[in-house]
Amino acid sequence: MGRRTGWTSALRETVVRSAVGRGVAVAVAFCVASAGLPGTVARAAGAADVPAYAFDRDARGVTAADGTADAVRLEPGTTYRSALGGSGKAYYRLELDDASNAYVSVTAVPRAGAALASGDGVKVSVRNADGSSCSFDTVTVGASRDPHPVTAWGAREILAGKGLCQEAGTYFLVVERTETGTGAGQPWELELAPVSEPPSAGGAGATGVPEVWDSATPAPLVADPVDRPGGGGFSGATAVGQGVWRDEIVPGQTLYYKVPVGWGQQLYAAVDLGSAGTGSGFVVPALDLTAYNPVRAEVAGASIGYGGTRKSASLPPLPPVRHANRYAPTDPARSLRFAGFHYLAVYLSGHVAERFGEGPYGVELRVRIGGTAQAGPGYEGRSVPGGLFETGARSGQGASADGRGGAGAGAGGAMTAVAVGGVGTGSALLLVLGVWTVTARRRASAQIRASAQNPTA
Numbered sequence: 168m169g170r171r172t173g174w175t176s177a178l179r180e181t182v183v184r185s186a187v188g189r190g191v192a193v194a195v196a197f198c199v200a201s202a203g204l205p206g207t208v209a210r211a212a213g214a215a216d217v218p219a220y221a222f223d224r225d226a227r228g229v230t231a232a233d234g235t236a237d238a239v240r241l242e243p244g245t246t247y248r249s250a251l252g253g254s255g256k257a258y259y260r261l262e263l264d265d266a267s268n269a270y271v272s273v274t275a276v277p278r279a280g281a282a283l284a285s286g287d288g289v290k291v292s293v294r295n296a297d298g299s300s301c302s303f304d305t306v307t308v309g310a311s312r313d314p315h316p317v318t319a320w321g322a323r324e325i326l327a328g329k330g331l332c333q334e335a336g337t338y339f340l341v342v343e344r345t346e347t348g349t350g351a352g353q354p355w356e357l358e359l360a361p362v363s364e365p366p367s368a369g370g371a372g373a374t375g376v377p378e379v380w381d382s383a384t385p386a387p388l389v390a391d392p393v394d395r396p397g398g399g400g401f402s403g404a405t406a407v408g409q410g411v412w413r414d415e416i417v418p419g420q421t422l423y424y425k426v427p428v429g430w431g432q433q434l435y436a437a438v439d440l441g442s443a444g445t446g447s448g449f450v451v452p453a454l455d456l457t458a459y460n461p462v463r464a465e466v467a468g469a470s471i472g473y474g475g476t477r478k479s480a481s482l483p484p485l486p487p488v489r490h491a492n493r494y495a496p497t498d499p500a501r502s503l504r505f506a507g508f509h510y511l512a513v514y515l516s517g518h519v520a521e522r523f524g525e526g527p528y529g530v531e532l533r534v535r536i537g538g539t540a541q542a543g544p545g546y547e548g549r550s551v552p553g554g555l556f557e558t559g560a561r562s563g564q565g566a567s568a569d570g571r572g573g574a575g576a577g578a579g580g581a582m583t584a585v586a587v588g589g590v591g592t593g594s595a596l597l598l599v600l601g602v603w604t605v606t607a608r609r610r611a612s613a614q615i616r617a618s619a620q621n622p623t624a
Contacts, residue, residue, distance in 0.1 A: 216417075217279065217417055217418070217419035217420050217517070218399055218417075218420055219276075219279070219399070220274070220276045220316045220356075220358075220399060220400050220421070221398065221399030221400035221402070221403050222248055222356070222358050222400060222402070223246040223248070223358060223360075223400070223401075223402035223403075224402070225246060225402075226246045226247055226248040226358060226402075227245055227246070227247050227248070228247070228248050228249070229241075229247045229248070229249050229259070229359075230249065230250075231249050231250065231251065231257030231258065231259065231342070231357075232257070232258045232259070233255055233256065233257070233258065234258060235258055235260075235339055237258075238258040238259050238260040238339055239259055239260060240259075240260045240261070240262060241259050241260065241261055241271065241340065241359060241361045242361065243269065243361045243362050243363035243551040243552075244361075244362065244363070244551040244552040244553075245361070246358065246359065246360050246402065247259075247357075247358070247359040247360075247361075248356070248357065248358055248359075249356075249357045249359060250354045250355065250356055250357060251275065251289070251342055251343070251344065251354060251355045251356075251357050252344075252354050253344060253353055253354065254344065255343070256341050256342065256343040257341070257342040257343065257357075258339055258340070258341055259271075259339065259340040259342075259359065260337060260338075260339055260340075261293070261323070261337070261338040261339065261340060261361065262336075262337060262338075263323055263335060263336065263337075263338055264335045265325070265333065265334050265335040266325060266365070266366045266547075267325070267363045267364060267365055267366065267548075268322065268323065268324045268325055268363070268364040268366075269293075269322065269323045269338075269361065269362070269363055269364075270320060270321070270322045270361070270362050270363075270364070270462040270464070271291075271293070271320065271321045271322075271340050271359060271360065271361040271362075272318055272319070272320045272358075272359070272360045272401075272462060272463035272464065273289060273291045273318065273319050273320065273321070273340075273342055273357055273358070273359055274316050274317070274318045274357065274358040274360075274400075274401065274463070275288070275289040275316070275317050275318075275319075275342075275355045275356070275357055276316050276355060276356045276357070276358075277308070277314035277315070277353075277355050278314060278353050278354075278355065279314055279419075280314065281314045281353055282312075283308050283312045283313070283314055283347075284312060284347045285307060285308065285309055285310050285311075285312050286307050286345055286347040287307060287308050287312075287344070287345060287347050288305060288306050288307030288308055288317055288319075288344070288345045289305070289306060289317065289319055289342060289343065289344060289345065289355075290303065290304070290305045290319070290342070290343050290344075290345055291303065291304050291305075291319040291320060291321045291340070291341070291342055292304075292321055292340075292341045293321035293322060293323050293332070293338055293339070293340055293341075294338065294339050294341060295331065295332050295334075295336070295337075295338055295339075296336055296337050296338070296339075299331050299332070300331075301321075301322065301323045301324075301331060301332035301338065302320075302321050302322040302323070302324070303321070304319040304320050304321065304464075305319060305345060306318060306319040306465070307345060309452070309455075309470075310451070310452055311452055311453075311455075311516045311517075311518065313419060313516055313517045313518070315419065315421055315514055315517075316400075316421055318401075318459065318463055318465065319465075320462060320463060320464040320465075321340050321341075322464075323338055324493070325366065326493070326494070340359070340361075342357065358400070358401070360401070360462075360463060362462050362550065362551060362552065362555055363550060363551040364462075364505075364546075364550055364555075364556065365546045365547055365548035365549060365550060366546070366547050366548070367490060367544040367545060367546055367547070368544065368545035368546065368547050369545070375491065375494070376489070376491050376492055376494055376495045376500060380433075380486045380487055381433070381484075381537065381538070382484045382486075383484065384435075384481070384484055385435055385535055385537060387437070387533065388409070388410070388411060388533045388534070388535050390410050390411040390533075391411070392411040392412065392413035392531050393410060393411065393412055393413065394412075394413050394414070395407055395412040395413065395414060395424075395532075396414050397414050397416075397422025397423055397424055397513065397532075398422065398423040398424070399421075399422075399423065400423055401423060401459075401463055401510060403423065404423035404424055404425040404508075404510055405423070405424050405425070406424075406425050406426075406427075406508070407424050407425070407426055407532070407534055408426065408427070408534065408536070409534055409535055409536050410534060411531055411532070411533050411534075412424070412531065412532045412533075412534070413529065413530070413531050413532075414529075414530055414532075415526070415527035415528065415529055415530065416513065416515045416526070416527060416528055416530050417515070417520075417525060417526045417527045417528070418515050418516060418517045418518070418519040418520035418525065418526060418528075419515070419516070419517035419520070420514070420515055421512055421513065421514045422512070422513040422514075422530070423510060423511070423512050424510065424511045424512075424513075424532060424534075425508040425509065425510050425511070426508065426509050426510075426511060426534055426536070427507065427508055427509075427558045428488055428506060428507070428508075428509045428536065428558070429488070429506050429540040429541070429558040430488055430489065430490070430506045430540065430541045430542065430543045430544075430558075431487050431488065431489070431538050431539050431540055431541030432487060432488055432506075432536055432537065432538040432539070432540055433484075433485055433486065433487050433488075433536070433537040433538040434458065434482075434485055434488075434509055434534075434535075434536065434537075435481075435482065435484070435485070435534070435535040435536070435537060436456065436458065436481070436482050436511055436532065436533065436534050436535075437456070437469075437479055437480065437481035437482065437532075437533045438454065438456045438479065438480050438513050438530055438531065438532050438533070439477060439478070439479045439530065439531040439533070440453070440454050440471075440473060440477065440478050440479070440480075440515070440528060440529075440530055441477055441528055441529030441530065441531075442475060442476050442477050443475040443476075443519075443523035443524065443526075443528065444524070445523065445524055446475055446522045446523030446524055447475065447522065448474070448475075448522040448523075449472055449473070449474040449522075450472060450473045450474075450516060450518045450519050450521075450522055450523075451472035452470040452471065452472060452516060453471060453472050453473030453478075453515065453516045453518070453519055454470065454471050454473060454478065454480055454513070454514070454515055454516070455468060455469070455470045455480070455512075455513070455514040455516075456468060456469045456470075456480045456481075456482060456511065456512070456513055457469075457511070457512045457514070458482055458485070458499075458509060458510065458511055459509065459510040459511075459512065460502050460503065460504070460505055460507075460509055460510075461505045461506075461507035461508055461509065461555055461556060462505065462555075463510065464502050465498070465502065466485065466498065466499045466502040466503060466509070467482050467483055467485060467498065467499040468482070469481055469482050469483070473519060473523075475522070475523050483499070485499050485503060486499065486500045486503055487503070487538045488503045488504070488505065488506055489503070489504070490504060490543070490544040491504075492504045505555075505556045506543055506556055506557065506558050507554075507555055507556045507557060507558060511532065511534070513530060513532065515528065515530075543556075543557075
């Protein structure tokens with residue numbers, strides 16, 4: 168298969184600069200962005216141009232401190248961009264009350280082309296003022312040893328029966344590289360996303376996790392695939408509902424989608440990787456599918472090898488989303504504690520290019536929502552950012568009568584975004600170019616009339 172075709176950055180710049188009027192330029196830029204065409208790219212050694220991780224456009228740049236004394240304060244609801252050196256620890260400060268839960272996700276982006284070991288990654292912890300650990304999480308690049316985005320999280324939770332980290336005061340987010348001895352002098356970029364969850368009405372509520380739930384794997388979703396370009400990062404994840412969503416991916420790239428999942432509902436997801444046109448051999452691991460909850464904490468994942476023929480990876484059956492799941496001893500149940508947008512990340516190993524070419528490769532994401540929507544716990548106050556753990560009309564998802572689901576199968580407000588993103592790329596471009604042409608002709612006519620009226624001008 169050939170390399171992805173589309174507008175080059177030079178052509179995009181020419182079109183935007185040539186467009187008549189600022190509004191047309193913005194519209195053209197919008198169409199280019201909506202089409203999922205290449206933007207900023209990072210070139211890995213011996214590989215095709217790979218779209219880089221798309222950091223939040225509104226992220227605020229902060230410098231990590233090497234100790235607690237100078238740690239910069241992170242505010243819930245604000246996304247930050249920082250960097251982590253090859254050694255040492257990065258400190259950030261949190262000021263927390265004694266009622267709300269605080270979560271901070273850390274997405275680390277290794278330098279493109281870096282030579283990594285499977286144990287290279289990041290360790291994230293939240294500590295109180297005395298240095299005691301409230302939580303810790305470690306994530307690595309894994310067996311592929313590819314430089315790609317990895318996400319870990321830290322938490323300060325108010326939980327019944329927990330002794331440490333329950334009081335108001337100063338806490339610290341600590342981020343460090345896992346010790347493998349590779350790439351010690353190469354900094355990794357970081358995206359930090361702190362959020363706050365208000366206490367539930369009536370106190371802790373149920374603390375027992377239901378042991379019985381539907382753990383059967385549903386029949387594969389049968390639907391016609393709909394073109395839906397994946398996003399380049401969490402902040403730009405493409406909203407989808409139940410259905411089959413199609414895109415292309417190049418080795419080394421990660422695609423991000425988000426799916427609204429209500430209280431009591433279950434998320435099922437699988438991804439199909441299309442056949443290669445050339446090459447031979449086998450790549451292990453080749454394709455990863457990872458689910459994250461609304462605070463970007465990993466829920467579950469699946470990984471498969473690739474030998475050039477169509478392959479599929481499916482998440483294991485996941486329990487329903489329940490507030491009480493936070494008391495579960497292990498994941499995935501423990502992470503399925505919030506309603507709201509859950510993320511799906513699809514990653515194709517850069518090693519696929521070595522065996523089967525630079526691509527792009529066709530991928531189909533199959534999403535199904537099961538279970539019965541239920542009322543939430545009722546929060547005393549609002550999350551920061553607002554609406555993070557809400558779905559509203561979006562929770563009423565389900566397959567249509569023919570089992571297809573798709574864009575019309577519920578999803579309310581979320582699917583409004585999907586519909587906007589799903590406007591045919593060709594139609595959108597034709598619409599904008601049509602406006603551009605008409606505007607240009609009118610301007611040209613006006614200039615001709617002006618010249619006729621004032622020949623000396």
